[in-house]
Amino acid sequence: MIGPPTLRRAACARCLRPQANCLCALVRATSHRTEVLVLQHPQEQRQAKNSVALLRLSLAHCEVVVGERFAPAALQALLQRPGRDTRLLYPDVPAAPAPPAPRATAGVPVRLVVLDATWRKSLRMLLEHPALAALPRLSLDAPAPTLYRAIRAARQTDQVSTLEATVQALAMLEAPAFDAAPLLDAFGRFVAGVAARQRPPVASGLA
Numbered sequence: 001m002i003g004p005p006t007l008r009r010a011a012c013a014r015c016l017r018p019q020a021n022c023l024c025a026l027v028r029a030t031s032h033r034t035e036v037l038v039l040q041h042p043q044e045q046r047q048a049k050n051s052v053a054l055l056r057l058s059l060a061h062c063e064v065v066v067g068e069r070f071a072p073a074a075l076q077a078l079l080q081r082p083g084r085d086t087r088l089l090y091p092d093v094p095a096a097p098a099p100p101a102p103r104a105t106a107g108v109p110v111r112l113v114v115l116d117a118t119w120r121k122s123l124r125m126l127l128e129h130p131a132l133a134a135l136p137r138l139s140l141d142a143p144a145p146t147l148y149r150a151i152r153a154a155r156q157t158d159q160v161s162t163l164e165a166t167v168q169a170l171a172m173l174e175a176p177a178f179d180a181a182p183l184l185d186a187f188g189r190f191v192a193g194v195a196a197r198q199r200p201p202v203a204s205g206l207a
């Protein structure tokens with residue numbers, strides 16, 4: 001006799017998270033013309049606090065590929081699309097200087113590549129993949145204050161979540177047509193939900 005299937009925590013078929021942490025009620029469909037490709041470090045995929053699932057479900061054109069190392073041919077196939085200018089959302093930093101800026105091609109839609117990893121791991125991904133390092137960069141002018149601090153206090157204070165950085169980049173690329181407000185509002189409620197599930201810190205005089 002065949003027994004019942006092994007019991008697992010029931011997962012939501014759409015967002016693939018445990019039912020108790022389902023994101024779907026938060027999703028606000030957001031229209032935009034930029035293609036977004038997120039290269040997600042495997043450690044981030046397993047993070048309940050990660051913002052990319054909400055981003056992927058909300059954006060009309062967002063692809064998420066999980067990996068730490070990519071074969072050159074496979075990476076090229078992900079990065080380039082006909083009729084699109086590919087840009088890497090990454091600052092011009094001494095450890096990984098940006099290549100010379102290309103001539104502006106006004107009106108050409110962008111394929112925006114976003115690295116979803118801690119700062120240290122995203123830098124390593126960049127340095128280990130010449131095709132990523134060679135991409136023209138898109139740098140955020142001045143990162144907006146993050147809503148994330150409540151749940152990821154260990155991150156650098158000026159480091160915003162992947163969702164916030166991507167939304168800010170889309171606003172830069174597509175202003176004034178792009179409306180960031182519904183997605184940022186949804187992210188605020190996501191952060192509040194995660195914070196509420198975390199055990200409140202024990203009141204103590206110790207640091």
Ligand SMILES: [Zn+2]
Nearest residue numbers: 012015022024
């Ligand atoms: Zn769901």
